[in-house]
Amino acid sequence: MTRNVISVTHDFGHLKRIGIGASWFVKVMGGTKEEQEIAYAAGLLHDIVRPASEKVCHAEASAKESEKILSKLRLDKDTKNLIVQAIKDHRLPVKWVSPLHQSVYLADKILEQMGAFVAFRRCYYVGECQDYKGVEMEEAFRKHFAYRMDRIKKTDFPKSVRRLLDYQWKWLQDFSVLLNKREPWAVRMSSHMFEAAMKRIHLEDAIRSYKPDSKDAERYRKEAMDYLEGKKFGEFEKLVNP
Numbered sequence: 001m002t003r004n005v006i007s008v009t010h011d012f013g014h015l016k017r018i019g020i021g022a023s024w025f026v027k028v029m030g031g032t033k034e035e036q037e038i039a040y041a042a043g044l045l046h047d048i049v050r051p052a053s054e055k056v057c058h059a060e061a062s063a064k065e066s067e068k069i070l071s072k073l074r075l076d077k078d079t080k081n082l083i084v085q086a087i088k089d090h091r092l093p094v095k096w097v098s099p100l101h102q103s104v105y106l107a108d109k110i111l112e113q114m115g116a117f118v119a120f121r122r123c124y125y126v127g128e129c130q131d132y133k134g135v136e137m138e139e140a141f142r143k144h145f146a147y148r149m150d151r152i153k154k155t156d157f158p159k160s161v162r163r164l165l166d167y168q169w170k171w172l173q174d175f176s177v178l179l180n181k182r183e184p185w186a187v188r189m190s191s192h193m194f195e196a197a198m199k200r201i202h203l204e205d206a207i208r209s210y211k212p213d214s215k216d217a218e219r220y221r222k223e224a225m226d227y228l229e230g231k232k233f234g235e236f237e238k239l240v241n242p
């Protein structure tokens with residue numbers, strides 16, 4: 001698998017999962033087969049320019065780079081524009097015009113920036129993020145979780161995905177509270193991911209090698225692994241109102 005040497009949390013594994021996730025959101029929100037395919041392509045390209053920092057708008061940069069790549073493909077102009085639009089608007093809320101337009105945002109936020117998986121992914125990201133160099137590890141976790149949670153407003157999501165959003169949000173919220181309380185298992189788990197980032201161990205391998213030391217730790221690991229293995233979509237579908 002191709003590895004993003006700049007940001008492991010945004011390597012091909014992430015791009016592929018967002019392709020699958022964006023396409024899935026379009027499907028469950030009633031989009032056509034063609035729209036699902038366009039969302040898949042947008043997901044694959046959405047973080048193609050992704051430094052390990054929040055100081056630049058990587059969505060703009062990825063959209064520009066995607067335009068260059070797409071110009072070499074025999075695709076009609078409208079399709080290319082739809083792909084680029086979904087990439088450009090995946091980072092921050094805008095006035096989305098369709099499920100396809102919002103699909104990359106939905107997959108990125110609901111599937112990878114919430115849920116049990118984010119507890120692992122975010123702690124790894126903090127370890128590789130340039131913005132936290134020199135900041136004490138637990139302090140960096142608390143700061144980054146707070147920064148991210150602050151930026152997500154439930155009102156930025158369509159009502160049809162609200163129950164799924166609540167389900168995924170709870171994992172994130174609970175873990176954030178545990179980190180703030182310095183719950184020992186949560187601190188050990190986050191340290192494991194932080195250290196994996198220092199050693200540049202692949203994200204998925206780092207989760208696989210994590211040894212849960214409490215019931216809750218095991219619950220988080222199982223949920224994250226089930227998501228990574230694509231086992232959650234059936235359950236997620238029941239949480240979406242068409």
Ligand SMILES: [Fe+2]
Pocket residue numbers: 046047058059090091108
């Ligand atoms: Fe992104």
Ligand SMILES: [Fe+2]
Pocket residue numbers: 010014018046047108
């Ligand atoms: Fe992303």
